[in-house]
Amino acid sequence: MSLEQVFASRTSQMKASEIRELLKLLEQPGILSFAGGIPDPNLFPAEAFSEAYARALSPENQAVALQYSVSEGYLPLRRWLVGQMERMGVPCDVDNILITSGSQQALDYLGKLFLNAGDTALVEGPTYMGALGAFRAYEPRFDRLSVNGNRPAQDYADAAQAAGGKVKFAYLTPDFANPTGKTMDLRGRESVLDLTEALDVASIEDAAYQALRYDGDSVPPILALEVARKGDLEACRTIYCGSFSKTLTPGLRVGWVVAAKPVIRQLVLTKQASDLHSPTINQIVVHEVAARMFESHVGTLRQSYGARRDAMLAALEKHMPEGVEWTRPEGGMFVWMTLPKNMDGASLLAEALRSEMVAFVPGSAFFADGAGANTLRLNFSSPTVEQIDEGMLRLGRVLRGALT
Amino acid sequence: MSLEQVFASRTSQMKASEIRELLKLLEQPGILSFAGGIPDPNLFPAEAFSEAYARALSPENQAVALQYSVSEGYLPLRRWLVGQMERMGVPCDVDNILITSGSQQALDYLGKLFLNAGDTALVEGPTYMGALGAFRAYEPRFDRLSVNGNRPAQDYADAAQAAGGKVKFAYLTPDFANPTGKTMDLRGRESVLDLTEALDVASIEDAAYQALRYDGDSVPPILALEVARKGDLEACRTIYCGSFSKTLTPGLRVGWVVAAKPVIRQLVLTKQASDLHSPTINQIVVHEVAARMFESHVGTLRQSYGARRDAMLAALEKHMPEGVEWTRPEGGMFVWMTLPKNMDGASLLAEALRSEMVAFVPGSAFFADGAGANTLRLNFSSPTVEQIDEGMLRLGRVLRGALT
Incomplete structure (x- = not known):
């Protein structure tokens, strides 16, 4: 057998x-x-988490904290993230946000959302190993993304077609990338938007390390640059993946995705079919700790x-x-x-x-x-x-x- | 756009x-x-969970509870489950067990593990709606499983081939099924084993409600019956999916899969690529509460x-x-x-x-x-x-x- x-x-x-x-x-x-x-x-x-868990499990809260909850994620946490995203130049509402089990899960879901076998994912060389792993489950072809804009969009499209699929997205870690530590400058970010626009595909912005800047000036998220171009998140093709793993704790597995509503709606269905929802209590305590002391x-x-x-x-x-x-x-x-x-x-x-x-x-x-x-x-x-x-x-x- | x-x-x-x-x-x-x-x-x-979270976040434990952990799952919890499975007639070791984020995630992973587009999943009519949802992401064909053994294996195989794929597994909820509440008797379970053996495919035993028996005699899990036939879990084609959602709490999203090691190894890779691991702290507290008071x-x-x-x-x-x-x-x-x-x-x-x-x-x-x-x-x-x-x-x- x-x-x-x-x-x-x-x-x-x-x-x-x-x-x-x-x-x-x-x-x-x-x-x-x-x-x-x-x-x-x-x-x-840890102390803040300890207090937050105790409060979440107090007699008046425990029934919610230990029960099933909605696939979209805990509403007060999504509301808090709306404020965070707005401060980063991305005005949005709660229906633009899905809570995921770490940003790794967002990458899995985005592979599932976009990739037919043989489709092309544009990735940097080098890039985050876990993204390659998540996407590979959907049998893509990888093509090397050239961020400086000196490879024409048609060339990517032709290569994808020759391989029997289509380019579906460009995946990027613009801030302090794992593994290089490099940050993509404004011009690089704009060139990614130009490319994904010319190809009419998504750009996936993996912002896992974004909050951890030690010096230099912060560069706006790719999604913020696109919102500035288009005036409305609903017109944007960039999908932003955030995570609390590098800021508060990785052990609770809480991340989030921000995108236009049709994308979020389909990702919610994906989450419903894949694990129903992220743990209720973890979302509650991450919200409490974040609201209290994130900055x-x-x-x-x-x-x-x-x-x-x-x-x-x-x-x-x-x-x-x-x-x-x-x-x-x-x-x-x-x-x-x-x-x-x-x-x-x-x-x-x-x-x-x-x-x-x-x-x-x-x-x-x-x-x-x-x-x-x-x-x-x-x-x-x-x-x-x-x-x-x-x-x-x-x-x-x-x-x-x-x-x- | x-x-x-x-x-x-x-x-x-x-x-x-x-x-x-x-x-x-x-x-x-x-x-x-x-x-x-x-x-x-x-x-x-809730009180037991509250105490367990407090202990997991005590100064000597917090570094582990809030950190990344292995995709396989928290070892003491897997050890405890080895004991549970043994009592149900399934001798196994920790490498036969993967911790998942609820049994829903196990169903998603098993769809990912087995189904090419066009392959056939045998399901009961009616069956658990969430299983249909999880499997649909992998574009299967569904065929109605007839549990009494009066439809020959070749008939299922021919129908699957005519539809352009292969039968990959039979999915069953043998105990107090959602939605029917029915329990499959010993003869039904043996007939499922006969069928999946004749087809040389997997049987997926969804045991989410198994612990909640109010009267009547318990029937051994399908996996236990197969172990009894074959003498060794490694020779078994049944994949058992358990959950703490109906016994301790659904809000922490902790379930598990028991199967032969090659299946678990591939599921571990699937988990690594999809969300790295289930939340560390939740696995720790579920272990503590289960060990203390499950029965x-x-x-x-x-x-x-x-x-x-x-x-x-x-x-x-x-x-x-x-x-x-x-x-x-x-x-x-x-x-x-x-x-x-x-x-x-x-x-x-x-x-x-x-x-x-x-x-x-x-x-x-x-x-x-x-x-x-x-x-x-x-x-x-x-x-x-x-x-x-x-x-x-x-x-x-x-x-x-x-x-x-």
């Missing part, structure tokens, strides 16, 4: 990621790891993560040999490193673990097209400032060794 | 359910509703819901006119009523709302093939015993009026 023979064809694209398997090993004690991508648990607003808590995070970003950039200056380059992110959780062309991130990891017990993520996993062998991702949100300096010292030694 | 033009073809099958839209109206004050399918919130073990709490539910079931059956005897038939469920939350052939449940509902302010769900929504116009579903877990008697009195009056 083997049920594998009756698995759907999509499962052939849904393989265990070698990188994810590897990451499990990297979190072992004794290893100084820059491989994770998770918030520092010491910075969770001040994000301020705390910015200070703490900003200091670690500074420490990492300083340590890289101090310890890295010539020929190695890295990004200088204005926010987020990652620095992206480019090694000399002939070097291989995966081999380097093996060596780094063996000789220095230091870990990172080889960069090729973030490319849909297998590029990026000579790249790697470093996380600075989990380690302390001291660990960062020690870790970069060790990584520098590994690199020096490999370069000689 | 209309993004609908680039929606995937599957969205044409994912329409808003008229019934679900209707149900929203039915929960208005003043209406005596038997339309819902939700637990009585007065029976939630005693289910005992309380059985008493309370059993009394309401008794009240509904007594009220139906008292108030229903001749020509109307109904099921006598041994558990669960529903009684299924069959009206004379020429009557229509939807028209009756309109009349019942107008003249008596009493509500139920017309039965046709539970059929994949549009049958069942003369059926309806009555819920007895939400209303009180007094409301049940009053409601059946009113419904009896409506039916008498419609029958004259």
Whole structure:
């Protein structure tokens, strides 16, 4: 007996990621790891959550908190998000918002909403590994998005048609991207809008890290730029995916999607059919904690993560040999490193673990097209400032060794 | 601009359910509703949850409770479920279990795992509406499952092939089914195993209501029967979906799947790509509350819901006119009523709302093939015993009026 023979064809694209398997090993004690991508648990607003859960489960509230609720999401949380989006230049109402179980679920639903097998998803190279994973379940073709506007729309459309489908969307992480840490400038954002408009397709703006800016001026969300162009969210093709995972907590799995109402309506049906709704009580407590302290808590995070970003950039200056380059992110959780062309991130990891017990993520996993062998991702949100300096010292030694 | 033009073809099958839209109206004050399918919130073990959340968020536990966790699910909860499954005749280990966000998510994942567009899902008529919704996203064909074994396997296979696909699974709710309240006997269960074995496909056992038995002898799960046949879960084709939604609380969205390891491994990948993991803290508190009081709490539910079931059956005897038939469920939350052939449940509902302010769900929504116009579903877990008697009195009056 083997049920594998009756698995759907999509499962052939849904393989265990070698990188994810590897990451499990990297979190072992004794290893100084820059491989994770998770918030520092010491910075969770745990006391506020504890109070909020107690209140949600008080005799007058418990019947609601523990009961089924609507697929659209908890109304007071959606109302609070309306205010947040408005401050970002996106006037909307509650019917433009769906609560999801983290922004990962939004990516799954958007793949489900748009992709027939063989359709094309435009993605950056590198891009968020989890987005590639979510989309792959719908058997797409990936094409590399060139953000500077120097590849004509017709060229994307022709390539998609030749592959037997259509371009359906461009997926972007414009702010402090995972894995590069880079932020897309205003011109880049406008060029994405031009492209998706010329193709008449959606743009998916993954804003998971957007609140975590440590310096520099914030750039408006792509959705805000499109609202400014069109005057009305209902005329916009951009779908904004937000998350509380990097700001308040990832463990409660609360994110949201903002889009024109026909898109939200179809996503609500998708959610109804896939898990009915996100946990009621978690939405209630996230609303309470966000309403009470979102801005001040994000301020705390910015200070703490900003200091670690500074420490990492300083340590890289101090310890890295010539020929190695890295990004200088204005926010987020990652620095992206480019090694000399002939070097291989995966081999380097093996060596780094063996000789220095230091870990990172080889960069090729973030490319849909297998590029990026000579790249790697470093996380600075989990380690302390001291660990960062020690870790970069060790990584520098590994690199020096490999370069000689 | 209309993004609908680039929606995937599957969205044409994912329409808003008229019934679900209707149900929203039915929960208005003043209406005596038997339309819902939700637990009585007065029976939630809210105090135990409150204590468990407080403990999960204590200084020594909060870093884990609020952090990302593994896609497989919280290990102590999976261990506890190993014990539960063993008591039901299904020896397994933690790698045979995936935690899902309610059993609804398991149904979505199983659709994703098995169904290519055009493949056939065998479902009962009537069956759980949410299963039809979950599977429809993968563009299947539905065929009516005949449980008594009098339709040969080859006939199902031929029909599936003629429709351009393959039979991939049979989906069943063997215990106190939603909507019928019926329980499949041992012979029915064995015949399902014979059929899925002859077809060499999966059987999906949705056990959402299994713990809620009020009288009669329990029948072993289909998976237990298959383990007894084969001697080893790894040789089994049955996939068991459990849920805490009807026993502890639906608002936390915690369910589980038990199956052979290759199936669980692929479902873990599916979960990783779709929402990373179910909320960490909810899994922790469900484990604590289940370990502390699952059996005693289910005992309380059985008493309370059993009394309401008794009240509904007594009220139906008292108030229903001749020509109307109904099921006598041994558990669960529903009684299924069959009206004379020429009557229509939807028209009756309109009349019942107008003249008596009493509500139920017309039965046709539970059929994949549009049958069942003369059926309806009555819920007895939400209303009180007094409301049940009053409601059946009113419904009896409506039916008498419609029958004259």
